[in-house]
Amino acid sequence: MASGFCEDCSRLLEEFNFHLRKVGREGRRKRRLSLNDEELQLHDEESLQTLSRLSASEDIELQKTAAMFYLQLSHHLKSPLPDALLEPVMNLLLSSDLDVQKTISLSLVNLLVKNNVCRASVVEMGMLVPILDLIRSGDSSAQSHSCACVCLLASSESNRETVMLEGVKPLLALAKSYDPREQQVASWALMHLTHSDWSRRLLGDAGGFPVLVLLLQGSDSEVQFYSCSALCNISSARELHPKLLSIGSHFLLKSLLTLASSSVQNNSMQACRCLHTLSQNDLILEQLIDLDCLLPLQSLLKTSSAVWRESAVTLLSALTSHTPNKDILVSEGLLEEVGQLLLHPTCSSVIITHSCRIITDLSSCSEGQQAVMEARCLSGLLGALLSPSLTDDTLMHLTSCLQNLMTQHPLKSELSVMITSEHVSRLVKLSGQTQNPQLSYNSAAVISRLEMTGETVQLLKPHYVTMLEYLSVFLKNKDLKFQQLGIVMISNLKTDGDFSSLLSGGEVEDQLRTVHDQTEETRRLLQTIQPLSPSPVHPLLPRHKH
Numbered sequence: 122m123a124s125g126f127c128e129d130c131s132r133l134l135e136e137f138n139f140h141l142r143k144v145g146r147e148g149r150r151k152r153r154l155s156l157n158d159e160e161l162q163l164h165d166e167e168s169l170q171t172l173s174r175l176s177a178s179e180d181i182e183l184q185k186t187a188a189m190f191y192l193q194l195s196h197h198l199k200s201p202l203p204d205a206l207l208e209p210v211m212n213l214l215l216s217s218d219l220d221v222q223k224t225i226s227l228s229l230v231n232l233l234v235k236n237n238v239c240r241a242s243v244v245e246m247g248m249l250v251p252i253l254d255l256i257r258s259g260d261s262s263a264q265s266h267s268c269a270c271v272c273l274l275a276s277s278e279s280n281r282e283t284v285m286l287e288g289v290k291p292l293l294a295l296a297k298s299y300d301p302r303e304q305q306v307a308s309w310a311l312m313h314l315t316h317s318d319w320s321r322r323l324l325g326d327a328g329g330f331p332v333l334v335l336l337l338q339g340s341d342s343e344v345q346f347y348s349c350s351a352l353c354n355i356s357s358a359r360e361l362h363p364k365l366l367s368i369g370s371h372f373l374l375k376s377l378l379t380l381a382s383s384s385v386q387n388n389s390m391q392a393c394r395c396l397h398t399l400s401q402n403d404l405i406l407e408q409l410i411d412l413d414c415l416l417p418l419q420s421l422l423k424t425s426s427a428v429w430r431e432s433a434v435t436l437l438s439a440l441t442s443h444t445p446n447k448d449i450l451v452s453e454g455l456l457e458e459v460g461q462l463l464l465h466p467t468c469s470s471v472i473i474t475h476s477c478r479i480i481t482d483l484s485s486c487s488e489g490q491q492a493v494m495e496a497r498c499l500s501g502l503l504g505a506l507l508s509p510s511l512t513d514d515t516l517m518h519l520t521s522c523l524q525n526l527m528t529q530h531p532l533k534s535e536l537s538v539m540i541t542s543e544h545v546s547r548l549v550k551l552s553g554q555t556q557n558p559q560l561s562y563n564s565a566a567v568i569s570r571l572e573m574t575g576e577t578v579q580l581l582k583p584h585y586v587t588m589l590e591y592l593s594v595f596l597k598n599k600d601l602k603f604q605q606l607g608i609v610m611i612s613n614l615k616t617d618g619d620f621s622s623l624l625s626g627g628e629v630e631d632q633l634r635t636v637h638d639q640t641e642e643t644r645r646l647l648q649t650i651q652p653l654s655p656s657p658v659h660p661l662l663p664r665h666k667h
């Protein structure tokens with residue numbers, strides 16, 4: 122054997138020779154495979170004939186050898202595969218041996234992924250039929266390979282109509298089977314055909330949406346998961362929502378809410394995820410309330426599983442963002458559930474983030490403020506603030522929520538009483554994190570809105586030096602909101618003699634004078650501008666002739 126061959130190809134060619142001698146139908150042949158610039162090329166007519174004979178043989182071992190050769194070829198080949206080499210692939214796909222079919226279908230997947238074969242040629246040669254037959258094989262590897270082939274073939278614009286017609290409709294027919302195993306195979310394949318915009322649209326045109334929704338109500342948990350995952354992918358395209366919602370009388374939403382109460386965790390989570398994706402639509406948010414979605418979701422909030430609680434609270438935060446839902450959600454006791462959720466010892470970042478959104482949204486409605494105080498939401502928020510493992514993103518949501526609550530008088534008074542030295546230390550530390558300006562601003566804003574009672578001043582007093590450091594940064598910031606917040610905080614604290622002493626003659630006082638001088642200069646310049654003739658568009662800008 123020539124030394125230019127790679128080890129795998131050399132071994133496979135030796136197997137060729139072995140099997141050909143074994144059946145006594147072929148003499149010793151020379152088969153030339155060469156590596157040229159790391160690219161495997163077939164150029165020997167004799168080798169092509171050998172592959173054709175092996176693939177067409179009734180000897181399964183010979184077929185396996187040919188299939189393995191194609192698998193190695195699919196890993197190394199970088200140039201287009203000659204059309205002549207596609208004919209043996211068709212023979213191997215039609216093999217009676219499942220291992221041969223799995224190997225050659227995997228080879229075809231590799232070749233399609235790398236664009237080594239013409240997708241139109243694969244379809245024209247009729248390979249789609251044996252590929253679809255593999256979906257019914259009952260073997261997970263064969264199903265995976267065949268489904269990947271269908272998806273790759275369908276990604277070609279010239280093949281889409283043919284593949285969807287020949288591939289999707291048989292899958293939909295299989296999905297309607299009374300055999301759970303066949304339903305599993307079909308729903309699994311359909312799930313993999315919902316990852317692109319065009320495939321989702323074509324699946325809808327083929328009548329696939331009602332079939333998938335119907336599968337949600339089946340008794341097989343795998344079928345439920347695959348169909349729900351497919352619908353979750355479909356619902357990511359808002360333009361398809363009308364078609365999804367036109368199925369029966371709220372049939373999709375009812376089915377998803379039922380599945381959300383499933384004892385199978387993955388199915389429940391996926392149903393909540395699908396509902397959350399659909400919740401981008403305001404109409405759906407209102408319909409979910411009408412369908413009494415709170416009961417199953419509140420039940421999930423009380424489970425011992427963190428992932429269940431996270432799925433439910435994520436969907437509930439979407440529901441509270443819709444203004445017409447707020448009063449209903451408050452009256453149904455959602456804030457009580459959220460308060461308990463925040464006080465849970467294993468409260469995660471996801472739960473804190475979405476709980477903050479819920480509290481912020483619901484505190485703005487008529488009964489919301491009182492409900493927030495009665496539901497121990499404030500205790501939960503302050504407890505979460507002390508958690509040492511929160512990310513900056515979660516802290517942003519948390520401090521933003523607290524800042525918002527501090528703008529509402531009853532809640533401001535309540536929080537001012539509840540805040541301890543530990544909370545103040547945490548807020549002061551976060552205020553000084555200049556690498557995250559918004560988090561710094563949120564934290565400082567909470568401090569600035571505290572009622573400056575004697576108790577509050579005593580809590581702040583140990584942090585005056587640190588506070589002056591970040592106040593100096595605020596006053597230098599070109600963003601006016603930081604300057605204004607710094608001025609408000611200095612004004613609040615200047616009544617305390619200790620703070621005034623530290624402020625006097627220091628850098629912050631110099632910066633205050635600079636800000637004052639800049640403000641005065643701006644005011645003076647504005648006074649020099651004489652108002653022009655009144656204009657309904659902009660009284661200060663001259664009109665230009667065009």
